[in-house]
Amino acid sequence: MKKITRHSLLAISSREIAMAIVLPFRRLWQVRLAFLLIAIFTTSWSLAGQTCDCTDYIYLNDEDFNVVHKFRVNSADGSVMEIGDPWFDASIVAPGLAPHGVAGDLNGAIFIGQNFVGNNPIMKIGCTGNLIDAGAIPDLNHALTNMGSRDGIIYTTNDDEDVIAAYDQCTGALLGQINVHGGGGEVSFWGYYQDDTNWYVVDRELNCVYTGSLDKSLYTFPPTNAGTELFCLDGVNRGMGLTRDADGNWYIVVRQGFSGGSNGVAIQKYSPTGTLLATINNDGDQGPNMGNGEADFWGARGIVYSPMSNLLYVSSLENCISVFDTDLVQQSSLNIGNPAGGAPKGLGILTECCPTNTMLAIDETICFSGTNETVFLQELIDCGSNG
Numbered sequence: 001m002k003k004i005t006r007h008s009l010l011a012i013s014s015r016e017i018a019m020a021i022v023l024p025f026r027r028l029w030q031v032r033l034a035f036l037l038i039a040i041f042t043t044s045w046s047l048a049g050q051t052c053d054c055t056d057y058i059y060l061n062d063e064d065f066n067v068v069h070k071f072r073v074n075s076a077d078g079s080v081m082e083i084g085d086p087w088f089d090a091s092i093v094a095p096g097l098a099p100h101g102v103a104g105d106l107n108g109a110i111f112i113g114q115n116f117v118g119n120n121p122i123m124k125i126g127c128t129g130n131l132i133d134a135g136a137i138p139d140l141n142h143a144l145t146n147m148g149s150r151d152g153i154i155y156t157t158n159d160d161e162d163v164i165a166a167y168d169q170c171t172g173a174l175l176g177q178i179n180v181h182g183g184g185g186e187v188s189f190w191g192y193y194q195d196d197t198n199w200y201v202v203d204r205e206l207n208c209v210y211t212g213s214l215d216k217s218l219y220t221f222p223p224t225n226a227g228t229e230l231f232c233l234d235g236v237n238r239g240m241g242l243t244r245d246a247d248g249n250w251y252i253v254v255r256q257g258f259s260g261g262s263n264g265v266a267i268q269k270y271s272p273t274g275t276l277l278a279t280i281n282n283d284g285d286q287g288p289n290m291g292n293g294e295a296d297f298w299g300a301r302g303i304v305y306s307p308m309s310n311l312l313y314v315s316s317l318e319n320c321i322s323v324f325d326t327d328l329v330q331q332s333s334l335n336i337g338n339p340a341g342g343a344p345k346g347l348g349i350l351t352e353c354c355p356t357n358t359m360l361a362i363d364e365t366i367c368f369s370g371t372n373e374t375v376f377l378q379e380l381i382d383c384g385s386n387g
Contacts, residue, residue, distance in 0.1 A: 051355070051356050051357075052353040052354060052355050052356060053353065053354050053356060054075075054308065054351055054352065054353040054354075055072060055073065055075070055308065055351070055352050055353075056072075056073035056075070056306045056307070056308040056309065056349055056350070056351050056352075057070060057071065057072055057073065057083075057349065057350055057351075057352060058070070058071040058073060058080060058304060058306075058313055058321070058347060058348070058349050059071075059087075059102045059110070059347065059348040059349070059350075060302075060315055060320060060321065060344050060346070060347055061099035061100060061101070061102070061112070061302075061344070061345050061346040061347075062086075062099070062320075062342040062343055062344050062345070063098035063099055063100065063115070063343050063345055064341075064342045064343035065086075065340065065342045065343075066089070066090045066091045066095065066096065066097055066098070066099065067086040067087075067088065067089050067090060067091075067099070067342075068086060068087055068088040068090065068099055068102075068112055068125075068129075069082060069084075069086045069087055069320065069344075070082070070083045070084060070086075070087035070088075070129070071083065071321065071336075073306050073308055073309055073313075073349075074309070075306075075308035075309050077309075077334075078306070078309035078310075078311040078323060078331065078334055079334050080313070080321060080323075080334070080336060082336075084129055086129075087129040088112070088125055088129040088131075090112070090114070090123070092131060093123060093131065093134045097114040097115075098114055098115040099112050099113065099114055099346070100113045100114060100115045100144050100145060100146065100345070100346055101113035101122075101144055101145070101146045101147035101156070101157075101192075101346055101348075102147070102346060102347075102348030103147045103148055103149035103154050103155075103348075104149050104350070109124055109125060109126050109127060109132055110124075110125045110126075110127065111123065111124055111125075111136060111137070111147070111149065111154060111169070112125055113140070113144040113146075113147055113156070114144065115143060115144055115145075119138070119139045119140055120140040120142070120143070120144050121134065121135040121136075121137060121138045121139065121140060122135075122136055122137035122140060122144075122147075122154070122167075122172075123135070123136060124136035135172075136169075136172055137154065137167050137169075137172040138172055139172075140156065142156075142158050142159075142160075142161060142165070143158060143159035143160055144156055144157070144158070144159075145157045145158065145159045145188070145189055145190050145192075146189070146190060146191070146192035146201075146346060147192065148192060148193075148194045148199065149169065150194065150196075150214050151214075151216075152168065152169050152170065153166050153167065153168065153169065153175070153214070153216050154166070154167045154169055155167075155194070155199055155214065157189035157190070157192050157201055158187075158189060159188050159189070159190075160187070160188065161187065162179050162180050162181060162182070162187045163177040163178065163179060163180065163223055164177065164178050164180060164189075164199060164201070164212065164219075164227075165177045165219070166216055166219035175216060175219050176216075176218075176219030176220040176221055176223070177219055177220070177221070177223040178212060178218055178219055178220075178223050178224050178225070178226040178227065179223045179224065179225045179226070179227065180201065180203075180210050180212065180226075180227035181203075181206070181210060181225075181227050181229065182225055187203050187205055187206065188203060188204045188205045189201040189202070189203055189204075190202065190204050190239070190240050190241070190301075191204075191239055191240055191241050191242025191252060191253070191303075192242060193242045193243055193244055194214065195244075197213065197214055197215075198211050198212060198213055198214060199211065199212055199213075199214060200230065200242060200244075201242070202233075202239035202240070202242045202252055203239065204238045204239045204240060204255070206232075207232055207233045207238075207239060208229055208230075208231065208232040208233065209229075209230045209231055209232070209233075209239070209242070209250070209252075209274070210227045210228060210229055210230060211227070211228050211230050212226045212227045212228065213226060230274060231270065231273065231274025232274070233252065233254060233268065234268065234270075234276040238254060238255035238256040239252050239253070239254050239255075240252070240253040240254065240255055240265075240300070240301050240302070241253035241300070241301055241302040241303035241304075241314070241315075241347070242303070243303045243304050243305045243312070244305065245305045245310075245312075245326050246305075246307055246310070247272075247326075248271075248272035249269055249270065249271060249272060249277065249326070250269070250270040250271075250272070250274075251267060251268070251269055251270075251303055251305065251312055251328075252267070252268050252270065252303075253265060253266075253267055253300045253301060253302070253303050253314065254266050254267070254268055263286070263298055263299035263317060264281075264282060264284065264298070265281075265282050265297065265298065265299065265300045265316075266279050266280060266281045266282065267279070267280050267297070267300065267303065267312075267314065267324065267328055269326075269327075269328055278327065278328050279328070280324070280328040280330070282296050282297050282298045282300070282316075282318075283295075283296050283298075284298070285298055285318065286298055286299075286318075287318070287341075288317060288318055288319075288337070288338035288339065288340075288341045288342075289318055289319050289335070289337040289338055289339070290337055290339045291337045291339065292335060292336050292337045293332060293333050293334075293335055293337075294318075294319065294332065294335060294337060295322075295330055295332040295335065296316075296318050296319070296322070296330075297314050297316040297318055297319060297322040297330075298316060298317055298318040299316050299317025299318060300314050300315065300316040300317075300322070301315050301316065301344070301345040301346070302314065302315040302344075302345055302346050302347035303315075303347065304347045304348065304349040305326075305349075306349060307351065308351065310325075310326065311323055311324065311325055311326075311331065311334075312324040312325070312326065312328075313347065313349070314347075315344040315345055315346070315347050316338075316344065317338065317343060317344070318338060319335045319336060319337055319338055320336045320337065320338045320342070320344045321335065321336040321344070322335050323335060
């Protein structure tokens with residue numbers, strides 16, 4: 001029987017983190033923790049009677065000021081509170097890194113990508129905002145737009161190539177790539193979302209949403225053709241942020257042809273099969289809001305859905321965060337302004353769950369096959385309705 005203290009379970013997420021335990025067998029077992037940030041998941045754990053305190057956290061990349069902000073979501077009213085000022089300052093690594101993308105590593109730390117500096121190495125950051133490794137993935141060698149992670153693999157999108165690339169989180173090695181739609185044509189993947197088994201990207205050049213598997217065996221050299229068109233956007237192009245709610249509906253930030261010049265935008269809601277359900281346009285105002293609680297979302301880029309609050313959070317040049325319900329009604333009183341005039345872009349969200357028990361006792365019989373194996377706590381613990 002393995003006893004696990006409360007401290008060893010800090011920052012466990014029933015949707016986003018799978019923590020491995022070491023079992024006292026004759027051979028050393030691998031210890032792994034898989035952490036997924038960009039999307040919202042539905043993984044369930046199974047330990048009867050376990051309850052957890054769960055909280056959603058939003059991570060926001062500001063490429064102009066070279067920082068990453070972290071916000072705690074209040075599940076009761078959907079408001080957000082910033083943690084740190086900022087949570088991470090990338091200028092300690094180098095000026096002008098332009099943070100892009102958010103993912104997680106095997107030990108619960110966070111990976112932040114960058115753009116426009118050298119070969120775009122990906123940084124590894126501790127949960128308190130401390131820098132662990134400025135080049136955890138040292139040589140990305142392409143224009144990173146977004147990324148996610150699953151079971152020890154980081155998946156990256158590309159601004160000018162038709163590929164999703166897979167990297168080993170421990171070694172930083174490039175494992176392989178897949179072509180999203182055949183390897184040809186002008187592409188630019190910005191919006192990225194993933195669930196337990198698949199990734200989803202929106203191509204702002206071809207104006208469509210594509211999906212493919214997270215199965216790492218598919219990522220090879222030369223790349224395999226492993227993407228599938230899910231649906232195309234209705235009457236617009238320049239799809240940017242991408243997310244999905246608990247009912248499977250899609251929300252996409254779209255750019256072009258809206259009031260507000262080159263940064264005029266709209267948010268569109270699509271059914272799970274790609275039928276346009278609703279659209280909200282920004283009102284054409286330009287420039288950052290100096291205070292909180294002001295409406296609009298000019299220059300929007302990223303979007304995430306919080307399962308705890310059942311609300312959507314959008315990054316924009318006007319507000320650091322603008323908040324909407326799933327009918328695309330703006331919750332202006334919850335908006336966080338952009339008084340410094342930065343460039344808030346990529347958003348990531350994770351759900352952290354801490355068991356309320358002071359100590360857990362897990363008694364599980366597992367057959368040993370004779371080779372190194374991994375056992376995840378997500379298979380043993382269920383946070384119930386809290387997770």
